[in-house]
Amino acid sequence: MNKKQNISDKLKAFFIEIGELSYFSGRFFKEAFKRPFELKELLRQCYNMGNKSLLLVLITGFIIGLVLTLQTRPTLMEFGAVSWMPSMVGISIVREIGPMITALVCAGRIGSGIGAELGSMRVTEQIDAMEVSGTNPFKYLVVTRVLAVTLMIPLLVIVGDAVGLYGSYLVENLKGNVSFQLYFNQVFDSIVYGDIIPATIKSFFFGFAIGIVGCFKGYYCEKGTEGVGKAANSAVVFSSLFLFVIDFIAVFVTDIFYDL
Amino acid sequence: MKSKKNTTNQSIKPQEKEIVLELKNLRKSFGNNHVLNGFNLKLYQGENLVIMGKSGSGKSVMIKCLVGLMEADSGTISVMHKDITKLDQQALDILRADIGFLFQGSALYDSMTVRENLEFPLRRHTKKFGEHVNTEKLVVGALKNVGLESAIDLMPSELSGGMKRRVALARTLILQPKIILYDEPTSGLDPITAKEIIILMQDIQKKYNTSSLIITHDVDCARVIAESMILLIDGTNYAEGSFAELSASNDPKVKAFFKQ
Numbered sequence: 001m002n003k004k005q006n007i008s009d010k011l012k013a014f015f016i017e018i019g020e021l022s023y024f025s026g027r028f029f030k031e032a033f034k035r036p037f038e039l040k041e042l043l044r045q046c047y048n049m050g051n052k053s054l055l056l057v058l059i060t061g062f063i064i065g066l067v068l069t070l071q072t073r074p075t076l077m078e079f080g081a082v083s084w085m086p087s088m089v090g091i092s093i094v095r096e097i098g099p100m101i102t103a104l105v106c107a108g109r110i111g112s113g114i115g116a117e118l119g120s121m122r123v124t125e126q127i128d129a130m131e132v133s134g135t136n137p138f139k140y141l142v143v144t145r146v147l148a149v150t151l152m153i154p155l156l157v158i159v160g161d162a163v164g165l166y167g168s169y170l171v172e173n174l175k176g177n178v179s180f181q182l183y184f185n186q187v188f189d190s191i192v193y194g195d196i197i198p199a200t201i202k203s204f205f206f207g208f209a210i211g212i213v214g215c216f217k218g219y220y221c222e223k224g225t226e227g228v229g230k231a232a233n234s235a236v237v238f239s240s241l242f243l244f245v246i247d248f249i250a251v252f253v254t255d256i257f258y259d260l
Numbered sequence: 261m262k263s264k265k266n267t268t269n270q271s272i273k274p275q276e277k278e279i280v281l282e283l284k285n286l287r288k289s290f291g292n293n294h295v296l297n298g299f300n301l302k303l304y305q306g307e308n309l310v311i312m313g314k315s316g317s318g319k320s321v322m323i324k325c326l327v328g329l330m331e332a333d334s335g336t337i338s339v340m341h342k343d344i345t346k347l348d349q350q351a352l353d354i355l356r357a358d359i360g361f362l363f364q365g366s367a368l369y370d371s372m373t374v375r376e377n378l379e380f381p382l383r384r385h386t387k388k389f390g391e392h393v394n395t396e397k398l399v400v401g402a403l404k405n406v407g408l409e410s411a412i413d414l415m416p417s418e419l420s421g422g423m424k425r426r427v428a429l430a431r432t433l434i435l436q437p438k439i440i441l442y443d444e445p446t447s448g449l450d451p452i453t454a455k456e457i458i459i460l461m462q463d464i465q466k467k468y469n470t471s472s473l474i475i476t477h478d479v480d481c482a483r484v485i486a487e488s489m490i491l492l493i494d495g496t497n498y499a500e501g502s503f504a505e506l507s508a509s510n511d512p513k514v515k516a517f518f519k520q
Contacts, residue, residue: 120370128329129367133381133435134353 024216028146031139038144045148053109053156060105061160064097065089065167073175082176086183087190089168095195098161100247103206106153107239111214114145115235118218119228127219142219146211153207154200194258202250206243213239277304279338280439280471281326286335287495288321295321296332297495301473303439308465308472310482310503312517313492319475320364322492323441326473327359328352340438357385360437360470364444366428368416375399375412378431385435402430405467406460422453429460433468440464442474446481458484479518483507491517 069089076082118141121127130137165187172178214235221231281303288296295318303309313319324330326337328344337344342355368377378399403409406426416424425445432440445461446454458481465472476482482489483503491499491506491514499506499514507518 117371124365124370125363125367126369128324129361129363129369130380131329132327132356132359132361133431134356134384135380136349 020220021213021216024219025212027138028143028212031136032143032147034139036139038140041140041144042147045144046152049106049110049148050152050155053106053152054159056105056109057102057156057160058163060101061098061163062167064101065093065164065169066171068092068097068164069168069171073171083186085172085176086168086178086186090165090187090191091195093161093164093168094191095199096247098164099157099199099203099206100243102157102160103153103203103210103243104240106149106156106207107210107243108236110149111210111235111239112232114149114211114214115218115221116228116232118142118145118215119221119231122219122221123223123225123228138219142215145215146208149211149214150204150207153210154203157199157203194254198250198254198257202247205246205250209242209246210239213242277306279303280305280340281473282336282338283322283326284336284338286322286325286337287333288318288325288330289333294495296325296335298335299492299495300497301490303471303473305471306465306469308474308485308487310474310476310486310489311492312476312482312489315477317492318495319492320443323361323443323473323475326441327356327361353384357381357435358438360432360435360440362425362428362432362440362442362445364447366416366421366424368419368424368428368431370416372416373412374403374408374414374416374419374427377416377427378402378434381431381435398434402434403427405433405464406430422449422456425449425453425457426460429457429464433464436468437470439471439473442472442476444476444478445474446476446478451480454478454481461485 069085072088073082073085076085076088118127121141127137127141130140165184169178169180169183172183173180217231217235217238221227279302281301283299283301286296286299286301287294299318299322301309301311301322311319311322321330325332326339326344328347332345339355340358342351344352344355347355368374369380372380379395382393382395382398399412400409403412406429408423408426408430411419411423411427416427419427442461445457449457461472461474462485464470472485474481474485486503489501489503489506490497493499493513499509499511506514509515
């Protein structure tokens with residue numbers, strides 16, 4: 001009985017949180033189009049998030065490209081299909097691996113950062129101080145951060161895709177003596193708009209999910225340092241979970257369009 | 261002293277003085293916890309009113325209701341003859357320019373320098389000083405008032421606790437408010453720094469003729485600064501009067517405060 005009660009309480013809390021997050025997202029859209037626009041803060045956040053995540057995205061993208069090629073090469077060789085490597089890696093990275101890995105890395109880097117920053121601002125009454133001084137803290141802190149992540153993730157995905165493909169090319173060049181031009185000709189021959197457009201749209205949604213979850217967790221952080229830790233941690237957990245859900249929906253919807 | 265048993269405080273508050281802040285029958289509950297249970301308060305122009313109460317007695321809740329950071333369950337909150345519960349957001353923001361709020365933990369914005377911290381409240385209230393407001397002059401002037409001109413380009417993390425409180429006070433003063441709300445202004449400070457802050461509060465009151473509402477546990481602070489006092493017990497005004505009157509009281513609950 002106790003276990004059942006416990007599970008039902010947890011489910012209830014989960015659905016309440018989803019409801020609150022939906023309301024929070026609704027408030028974001030309401031406030032985003034209202035004056036005054038915090039353009040300076042938006043640009044500052046774009047710079048912070050883009051610039052500070054760039055190195056991480058470059059390293060992970062490059063390693064993923066290397067590893068993917070190294071792992072796949074023996075299997076393709078077994079079937080005599082190693083010439084398909086650039087096409088296979090290109091499509092995998094552009095459609096799925098690039099956006100997903102970049103978004104997951106950014107969920108850890110940016111999502112936790114937003115959760116911790118807003119959480120500590122809440123705990124130390126900085127958000128209250130902002131409100132008392134006549135500035136709408138939701139607009140200044142939440143709208144700017146969510147917009148910045150939504151805009152920056154697609155750009156980081158493009159960078160991540162590029163270095164991932166370059167990493168894959170390096171392996172092919174070392175192991176199979178494939179030239180740069182040949183490798184990338186094959187990559188671009190096999191990629192169509194149907195691969196790029198859904199992946200780009202998906203990246204915007206990934207960015208929005210990371211931003212809104214991070215802000216939600218930080219903005220309503222519980223009091224105390226433990227609350228800040230929890231906010232940062234749950235921002236990463238929830239946004240990563242949302243990324244997979246969004247990815248599933250995106251693949252499902254894209255599949256419907258392909259069938260049409 | 262005015263308490264449940266005694267009500268003669270007419271001499272302290274001359275009828276000809278203007279009431280700048282008034283709370284009538286304020287109630288606020290969190291579930292079954294009735295924090296404010298019909299609390300009343302009148303703050304006169306140029307007066308220093310101290311509110312004392314135990315931790316968790318609802319002092320901070322009351323002060324947050326007063327500036328619209330929290331919504332009271334019932335009762336009226338009148339600031340400069342305007343019922344803040346009936347104001348829209350824009351009108352409330354304009355009114356907030358006349359209310360300074362010194363937060364318990366200073367609440368300086370971590371990511372901004374002292375200069376930016378002081379400039380922040382000016383962003384939304386330039387109209388108060390005219391179109392061609394000299395921000396630099398205002399910032400330097402406010403810092404001079406608290407004796408910290410040299411800290412203008414420092415980050416809050418580079419300041420001591422006492423310096424942070426002074427900068428927060430300068431930020432509160434920059435909009436030249438008519439009412440200043442102090443939430444535990446001396447908490448967490450050593451006795452010497454606490455004394456300096458109290459002297460600073462007195463200087464400001466004399467210089468700008470502001471009305472001050474001070475929430476504190478600190479009996480020494482109350483002794484020096486209070487022109488009148490309210491003891492907040494069980495969510496109500498348990499006792500009112502001057503420091504001398506209250507400290508001489510035989511009521512055991514009142515006595516307990518002054519024995520600290």
